[in-house]
Amino acid sequence: MLDMLVVGGGYVGLAAAVAVKQAAPHLDVMVVEAAPESVWKKDMRASAIIAAASKMLEVLGVWDEIAPEAEPITRMIVTDSRTSDPVRPVFLTFDGEVAEGQPFAHMVPNVTMVGALRGACERLGVTIRHGLSATGFVTDDSKTTLTLSDGSTLETKLLVACDGVRSKLRDMAGIKTVNWDYGQSGIVVTVEHERPHGGCAEEHFLPSGPFAILPLKNNRSSLVWTERSSDAERLVASDDLVFEEELERRFGHKLGALRAVGDRRAFPLGLTLARAFVAPRFALAGDAAHGIHPISGQGLNLGFKDVAALAETIVEADRLGLDIGSVNILERYQTWRRFDTFRMGVTTDVLNRLFSNDNTLLRIARDFGLGIVDRLPSLKSFFIGQAAGTTAKHNPRLLAGEAI
Template sequence: MIDIFIAGGGYVGLSLAVAVKSAAPHLDVRVYDAAPEGVWERDERASAIAAGAKRLLTVLGAWDEIAPEAEPIRKMIITDSKTADPVRPVFLTFDGEAEAGEPFAYMVPNPAMVRSLRKRAGALGVEIRQGVSAVDFKTGDAWQTVTLSNGETVDARLLVACDGVRSKLRDIAGIKTVRFDYGQSGIVTTIEHERPHEGIAEEHFLPAGPFATLPLKNNRSSLVWNERTADADALLKADDLVFEEELERRFGHKLGAIKVVGGKRAFPFALTLAREFVAPRFALAGDAAHGIHPISGQGLNLGFKDVAALAETIVEADRLGIDFGQLNILERYQEWRRFDTFRMGVTTDVLNRMFSNDFTPMRMARDFGLSIVDRLPGLKNFFIRQASNVGGSGDPRLLGGQPL
């Protein structure tokens, strides 16, 4: 019998294991990851980490190792134009800070984040089983009996599914989802440019969707290029010259000559929201609970907010001698996270529908709205605070940089 079975060894699963084990070292926490050994090290992508998530990683003891590879986002520029427009007017800029001297977000290479979290998990005594997944489970009064892909079974007081947006465990638990396919895909790659980006991220709203460039170390940027799925597939199949010509049309020449230095992949965009986040002795976290459009860069940060809330729920119950696997205890986590997640899902859905089109009256209305926001410092600061996820009154302590 173990205390917590975490299905999924990505950022959310690992950070949850570290958060719980740091605060309650007596608990037996284990991570089972279906991915083969070393797969995370081959991930060329980078992620936007909000200030609140950075504080969480700092408390967990993971940030110091991540920091040398993290690039602060010091400014965000938003434009709205057609692809062929020679000039892209800036309608909105965000150049504030979460707190004095603290950038509101960072770009972090995904392998750096996983390496640090795995190292911390190992130091705390968290067992990580690689290449083994949960394929079924049966719920009893006091534990879950989890069947593994190798035929073994494990009894656990709590099963946490961090197994992605197409979570099989969520389906086995009978939890329904709200899902909408946008018919869009995001081309993700890394580019190198002649001139420094100076920590500036840009999001260009083009007719097919947002084209975002996000700053990395060493004159490089992470690219998230939104296109209709058929167009994204065609671009990936095109030769390098065609791809780079289309890239240059969107990126421009402001940073000098550019070249692709990373692999190119496309990921489909959809809105997926679980109707429930918990069941008896079962909880969803990360993409298993929610998948949203990346237009706001909040997908992974929602997962870290799940970690902060679920870890605090588990640890506080354990300190009081209460069985944290009981449904009435887990419902506190659900109440903490479900409304915020649905609100963010709806917000990104509306933004994507507003900006992924070339309907002239809509363009005029949204550009007017952006320019109004740009002229109201108080409103801009509010949006910066929201994007930073720094944790206000009533939010989980880890997001505010406070240990459990």
């Protein structure tokens, strides 16, 4: 029988397996992933990794492999305008360091991050089984039995669902969610540009939603471009000439000529919060527990915070000789993470509603607020520390750069 079985082989699922196995090598940990083995190599997207998460990845022994491909965010600017405005005034700027030589975030190619975590699984002896989806599970006093799509079963003391925002395991566990659709989609695309970005990230608040420019290596940037869903579908389906013309209207010409590279995809945006994170011998982590708007760039980082809290809960219980699948033990993880997740979900919801519109009075009020924040260095330092995850009280040890 397994000690921990993780369903979902993305960054959160892999990180959870590595964190637990590294701290408690005697535990038998396995990952089951529905996608074929090589599919992760085709993911050309990139993700923002905050300072606290990079500390965790360093403790897990994978940051040295990731770092050469990671682009530090050295500065961030915020604008609020219409697409047609000839000038976009900058209302707020942030320096990109939470401490000397420590950026508040890095942009990391997904393929690099997943590759490093998979390598760590292999070194630690975590088995990854591909091409198998979960079709059901039953739980008794001592174990959970998971049935897979090939008819086989696996027994485990603890089942961890990291199977995404539309988690089938969450539904099977009977855990309800709070959710709504924003009527927006996020277009994710990588662009090449003539001039260097200097590590500067930009968040342009436009009437249809935020347009984020995030720096990558080699004169490239990752875009998270929010549009109304019908417009996003039209843009993604358009030819290169139309798409790049619309892109330039939003991106501007400060970095020279632009060219979209790789696939462009649109993802529907909404808010999904699980009403519970745990059940007997069962825990949710990552998007299976919470899906939020990308306006703050915190989605993946919330998942890494889940990993740090869950791993610490499991490992400390095991060291005390306690049952790691007991709901009484797992309640600590739920208490640790649920309020932070709810707070971030509400924050991103309010920000999206406040900025994704063309209301003149709201525009005046929010621009006045941004201007005040820009003139208060101590308040800016507080916000950047919050975004980096370095100022939170009672952080799990991994997020502070400490081994469990």
